[in-house]
Amino acid sequence: MALSPAHTTSRSGAGVVALSLALAAFLLAFLLVPVGTVVLTAFSNAQGGFTLAHFAAFAEISLMRESFGNSLYVAGTTVLCATLLAVPLAYITARFQFRGALLIQTLGVLPLIMPAFVGAAAMQLLFGRSGSVNLLLGEAFGVSLPLMDGLAGVIFVETLHYFPFILLNLAASLASIEPAMEEAAQNLGSSGLRLFVRVVFPLALPGYIAGASLVFIKVFDDLGTPLVLNVTNMLAPQAYLRVTSIGLEDPIGYVICVILVLFSIAAMGGAWWFVQRRDFAIQSRGGVSAPKRRLTPAQSLLAYGWIVAVMLLVLSPHLGILLLSLSKVWSFTVLPEQFTLAHYATVFEDASTMVWNTFLYCGLAALLDVVLGTAIAYVVMRTQLPGRRLLDHMVTVALAMPGLVLGIGYLRTFRGVELPFIGPLTASWLIFVIAYAVRRLPYALRACMAALAQIHPSLEEAAHNLGASRWRTIRRVVVPLMSGGILAGFVTSFVTAAGEISETILLTSRESLAPMSYGIYLYMQSIAGRGPGAALGVIAVLLIGVGTWLSHRVVAAHAPHDLKGAPP
Amino acid sequence: MDLARLTLTAALALPGFAIADTVTVLTSFPKELTTAYKKAYEARFPGDKLEILNKNTAAGIAYVREQPPGNRPEVFWASAPDAFEVLASAKLLQKVDGGNAAIPDKVGAYPINDPEGLYKGQALAGYGIMWNTRYMAANKLPLPREWADLAKPVYFSHVAISSPSRSGTTHLTVETILQGEGWSKGWAQLLQIAGNSAAITERSFGVPDGVANGQFGVGLVIDFFGLAAKNSGMPVEFIYPSMTAIVPASIALVAGAKSPEGGKRFIQFTLSDEGQTLLLQKDISRLPVLPATYAKAPAGYPNPFSGSIQAKVHFDSDLSEARYYVVVALFDQLITFRHKELAAATKAIWDADRRLAGRAHAPLEEARKLVFSPPVEDRQIADKALLALFKADKKDETASRQKAKVEEDWASRAKANYARAVELANAAK
Numbered sequence: 002m003a004l005s006p007a008h009t010t011s012r013s014g015a016g017v018v019a020l021s022l023a024l025a026a027f028l029l030a031f032l033l034v035p036v037g038t039v040v041l042t043a044f045s046n047a048q049g050g051f052t053l054a055h056f057a058a059f060a061e062i063s064l065m066r067e068s069f070g071n072s073l074y075v076a077g078t079t080v081l082c083a084t085l086l087a088v089p090l091a092y093i094t095a096r097f098q099f100r101g102a103l104l105i106q107t108l109g110v111l112p113l114i115m116p117a118f119v120g121a122a123a124m125q126l127l128f129g130r131s132g133s134v135n136l137l138l139g140e141a142f143g144v145s146l147p148l149m150d151g152l153a154g155v156i157f158v159e160t161l162h163y164f165p166f167i168l169l170n171l172a173a174s175l176a177s178i179e180p181a182m183e184e185a186a187q188n189l190g191s192s193g194l195r196l197f198v199r200v201v202f203p204l205a206l207p208g209y210i211a212g213a214s215l216v217f218i219k220v221f222d223d224l225g226t227p228l229v230l231n232v233t234n235m236l237a238p239q240a241y242l243r244v245t246s247i248g249l250e251d252p253i254g255y256v257i258c259v260i261l262v263l264f265s266i267a268a269m270g271g272a273w274w275f276v277q278r279r280d281f282a283i284q285s286r287g288g289v290s291a292p293k294r295r296l297t298p299a300q301s302l303l304a305y306g307w308i309v310a311v312m313l314l315v316l317s318p319h320l321g322i323l324l325l326s327l328s329k330v331w332s333f334t335v336l337p338e339q340f341t342l343a344h345y346a347t348v349f350e351d352a353s354t355m356v357w358n359t360f361l362y363c364g365l366a367a368l369l370d371v372v373l374g375t376a377i378a379y380v381v382m383r384t385q386l387p388g389r390r391l392l393d394h395m396v397t398v399a400l401a402m403p404g405l406v407l408g409i410g411y412l413r414t415f416r417g418v419e420l421p422f423i424g425p426l427t428a429s430w431l432i433f434v435i436a437y438a439v440r441r442l443p444y445a446l447r448a449c450m451a452a453l454a455q456i457h458p459s460l461e462e463a464a465h466n467l468g469a470s471r472w473r474t475i476r477r478v479v480v481p482l483m484s485g486g487i488l489a490g491f492v493t494s495f496v497t498a499a500g501e502i503s504e505t506i507l508l509t510s511r512e513s514l515a516p517m518s519y520g521i522y523l524y525m526q527s528i529a530g531r532g533p534g535a536a537l538g539v540i541a542v543l544l545i546g547v548g549t550w551l552s553h554r555v556v557a558a559h560a561p562h563d564l565k566g567a568p569p
Numbered sequence: 570m571d572l573a574r575l576t577l578t579a580a581l582a583l584p585g586f587a588i589a590d591t592v593t594v595l596t597s598f599p600k601e602l603t604t605a606y607k608k609a610y611e612a613r614f615p616g617d618k619l620e621i622l623n624k625n626t627a628a629g630i631a632y633v634r635e636q637p638p639g640n641r642p643e644v645f646w647a648s649a650p651d652a653f654e655v656l657a658s659a660k661l662l663q664k665v666d667g668g669n670a671a672i673p674d675k676v677g678a679y680p681i682n683d684p685e686g687l688y689k690g691q692a693l694a695g696y697g698i699m700w701n702t703r704y705m706a707a708n709k710l711p712l713p714r715e716w717a718d719l720a721k722p723v724y725f726s727h728v729a730i731s732s733p734s735r736s737g738t739t740h741l742t743v744e745t746i747l748q749g750e751g752w753s754k755g756w757a758q759l760l761q762i763a764g765n766s767a768a769i770t771e772r773s774f775g776v777p778d779g780v781a782n783g784q785f786g787v788g789l790v791i792d793f794f795g796l797a798a799k800n801s802g803m804p805v806e807f808i809y810p811s812m813t814a815i816v817p818a819s820i821a822l823v824a825g826a827k828s829p830e831g832g833k834r835f836i837q838f839t840l841s842d843e844g845q846t847l848l849l850q851k852d853i854s855r856l857p858v859l860p861a862t863y864a865k866a867p868a869g870y871p872n873p874f875s876g877s878i879q880a881k882v883h884f885d886s887d888l889s890e891a892r893y894y895v896v897v898a899l900f901d902q903l904i905t906f907r908h909k910e911l912a913a914a915t916k917a918i919w920d921a922d923r924r925l926a927g928r929a930h931a932p933l934e935e936a937r938k939l940v941f942s943p944p945v946e947d948r949q950i951a952d953k954a955l956l957a958l959f960k961a962d963k964k965d966e967t968a969s970r971q972k973a974k975v976e977e978d979w980a981s982r983a984k985a986n987y988a989r990a991v992e993l994a995n996a997a998k
Contacts, residue, residue: 058970062976063906063981063984131704245627333704512621527601528798528803529599529852
């Protein structure tokens, strides 16, 4: 819904220019410069000149080649497995009258509320060599499934965690296919599987590609899960290990970062290009879609069976973490034998600082995000400032930045930077707020832009007519009307930052500064700590779950409001 | 007004807004230990605030190196004596006077404190074998007594070990075996044990954790991991093999720290009666350096001063420090990064052994030699040039690339050897 130029204020006052410059400066300092530093270091030699020697050295080390191959393999296979999980579910929701639709929606959200690395530890106990499943299988059939061995374990955990991206995108895509297309195909005699493969799926491809590329990037860049599962021959863990054990000067670590960034940009760019070229979005966006068919009893059984199976798998990390948090001894048995609440007591006693830290960092970061997001949205959509689109593009760059790269970038760029009152920046709490805010900004910006797009400019014009200055209008009219979107953006930022581990592992310098995610990682490093770590994990999951539910409620509550301001 | 009040409250609640002396302790020790010491120390010295920085030994050394003087953590506290040698030779440690007069100079023949006074022994540790009783029973495995036992075919895929590059304690175990058995025989044993391993874990904790929850049957661990797990109720047992050494876990004051006085206070505390008694806690289970503390220990607690632990190896930490980088690189290239191939080769050799029922067979012997011998021989490891190459500055591009070439050479030779060994072993009938 494009705004006609006549509706935007043509004069951009000094205030707006100053604001835009400040926004650009922030993004420059905390996004472009650190990433640029990392990229430059990969191409610089000891004297500061340009060199490709580090890339050559990288290619010569067989471990690096192997890690590269493994990362590609794991990311690709995860996309494949996630597709296998998600496609039937999406198809069932979109094409059939199905009373279990709520179940599928829940399936789409459950995995995302638990950070992958938290579940990984519990999955070892359920699906590992001597885990519950293999003990039962061993007793019954004498077989053992190497579900958690090496790369397979990483693929397993990541698939269960990320398949909702494909599910949600595909479901939305399927729902918005022009029914006339399908009817035309049916008129020509196509039906069932052939119809799906030849007509429906290709039309839904943009949504699928968007989801699949997102999954690919996230798995390719993931640091936490491989570390917890003891898999180090992948790119992200290698970069982390090299930078921490060999040092911040190690050039190979930077080469890996450049590769991660390139692939992220390529995957995102490729998906965007693909979607642009083959945009089969329908014209009639009024919610009309193909009529849903009824399921035959046999089909119903299959559908429910598949959903229940996927649901059990998806719930296993949650169940595992819960059991682990309550167990005293769980060794070589199907279920823990002695239960205790002592771990929760330990956590409340020792880890309250960490919980507070999470609230502090994520809260401040989310606040920063919505302020920046609102500001950028306003500049881009309501002013005629030349070059304002650049702000939008800069923020999009943040979407493609792996947390690992940004973390290393901060450590290198701000090494030695000291602030008054706070001390060294990279060893302070402030760096967390900045790091979380920068990487969550794209989500917040999207929410703010969507919210602002729903507000008709005539409301602002009315305020101007009544004598309000621009800033007064923003404060009293625009922001309150945007509140739903802002709140949703806030909660999304908060919730995704709470589960963040890649940047956190790199930036945590002291235990007292650690947020919950790092705390969980730290607890999982000792035998007596597995229980409290799981307890902290359960608390984190509850926190994120409540936050997600709140944001859905807020968005739902504000939806009718926006329609009032929409153009006729 | 509201905003101002909010900001003020927020500012006061922010971490770091403290007025006390902050002592930063950089350590690889687990959370139970650091939490116990933090609580006790802050109770004893209310004016001080203890900050814990948890990093594995190698990352800790790199971290200290990278901080500018004046910004470094106060205390470095780790198990591996050679880590302290590395820091001392880089002039990153500061001499601390005092200590506890009741702490003896030696344990067996090994000095507890640094002769130059740069670091002090705070606890003692031996290296041993830990196993999961249920796993052993379920898989009908014999209980091991010595390292050499773990090299036997019966333990294939039941063992777990970490890598010296990630774990100071594993490096010590590896050096203990190499010094005890000799370079070639030691590597043969290590390669066989690694071949028998189901996994090379990312941190040393991965081994006792895996053994405790039943993932692995047997693991090479530092004693307190095994003892702490056992005392926490896990179905595990721990023993010291005879080929072991008791070495001190040390504590040192970092040169160029922000609050050296606070650091000294903490070090004193850890060496005091109270600090030593903390080590006896069930979930910590470390061996104190203060002999008097053992009177408070429960019955059956290992006591290195009473001679109950047989420690055949006289650990030479200078030798260990000199060849640290080479040993670590060798282990990684031959074992850690090639683990799948090594395990496959080991399995092929054990299978062939079983098929031949102990008969000698030239190709099988060749396969054994290919897999279980290191590319660097006895006399080569004493070669100063090789050791210097591995110690060179990372920024030195030529040295870096040369080192990478040497490592690459080892890696590719190992890979080829393992593959060839599989062929030879499978052909042996």
